[in-house]
Amino acid sequence: MDIYIIGSGTCVPSLRRASPALAIKIDHKTLLFDGGSGTLRQLLRVGIHLQEIDYLLYTHFHPDHTGDLVHFLFASKYAPAYQREKPFFIVAPTGFIEFYERLKGAYREWIVPKEGLMKIIEMDTTRNSAKKFENFAVYTCPIRHTENSIGFRIEAKGRAVVYSGDSDYCDELVRLAKDADVLICESAFPNGMKVNGHMTPSLAGKIGTLARCKKLILTHFYPVCDQHDIYGQCRKEYKGELIIAEDLMKISV
Numbered sequence: 001m002d003i004y005i006i007g008s009g010t011c012v013p014s015l016r017r018a019s020p021a022l023a024i025k026i027d028h029k030t031l032l033f034d035g036g037s038g039t040l041r042q043l044l045r046v047g048i049h050l051q052e053i054d055y056l057l058y059t060h061f062h063p064d065h066t067g068d069l070v071h072f073l074f075a076s077k078y079a080p081a082y083q084r085e086k087p088f089f090i091v092a093p094t095g096f097i098e099f100y101e102r103l104k105g106a107y108r109e110w111i112v113p114k115e116g117l118m119k120i121i122e123m124d125t126t127r128n129s130a131k132k133f134e135n136f137a138v139y140t141c142p143i144r145h146t147e148n149s150i151g152f153r154i155e156a157k158g159r160a161v162v163y164s165g166d167s168d169y170c171d172e173l174v175r176l177a178k179d180a181d182v183l184i185c186e187s188a189f190p191n192g193m194k195v196n197g198h199m200t201p202s203l204a205g206k207i208g209t210l211a212r213c214k215k216l217i218l219t220h221f222y223p224v225c226d227q228h229d230i231y232g233q234c235r236k237e238y239k240g241e242l243i244i245a246e247d248l249m250k251i252s253v
């Protein structure tokens with residue numbers, strides 16, 4: 001599996017850190033997790049064109065994580081020479097279908113793909129869920145952030161990669177990340193500046209340690225993080241391989 005950090009930032013515009021998004025390539029399949037404004041353009045910087053995306057997976061509906069969905073649907077339908085023929089999946093928390101219906105209230109047929117192209121799968125936000133796809137399996141659990149937030153565990157080729165999405169500290173995430181090869185975990189604010197619904201480097205490190213993850217990648221940094229020693233703060237809680245995400249980073253597992 002190849003993991004690409006597409007955006008390591010938040011809703012705050014930043015020249016260093018794009019909107020939250022990451023991509024995983026498993027053989028010939030491309031999975032995009034979250035995607036705020038500018039994600040599709042940022043994907044081109046690692047050589048992924050929107051036509052290549054097979055799965056769009058969403059952790060929750062906040063605009064910094066879903067902003068480019070409308071762009072994806074519109075470009076896939078109307079852009080001459082880029083009209084999409086290849087089917088794609090959307091894997092998202094319970095409530096996605098209602099969320100999409102509301103978007104259609106504003107954008108109408110502009111964001112409705114040709115019949116049979118889009119398949120939506122809602123994952124339960126009240127308990128653990130699992131779903132098998134062509135060459136990987138998805139496991140999700142409810143996450144402490146919004147009422148419709150889930151974390152993802154992807155298993156393929158004997159490896160496990162876990163992505164927290166936005167999350168406060170929660171035992172569900174520790175269980176989801178158990179013995180994972182890689183945990184990509186949000187760490188939105190420095191220690192001492194914690195905000196409800198988000199974590200700090202220490203809390204993310206604690207989850208990595210309790211779950212015995214082999215590698216921990218911190219991401220989703222508000223700009224204030226870049227004035228603090230995020231690595232050092234997390235290091236006190238986590239002794240495994242630790243990576244501070246930067247945009248366009250590639251990690252193979």
Ligand SMILES: [Zn+2]
Pocket residue numbers: 010011020062064065166220
């Ligand atoms: Zn966010």
Ligand SMILES: [Zn+2]
Pocket residue numbers: 060062145166
């Ligand atoms: Zn959020």
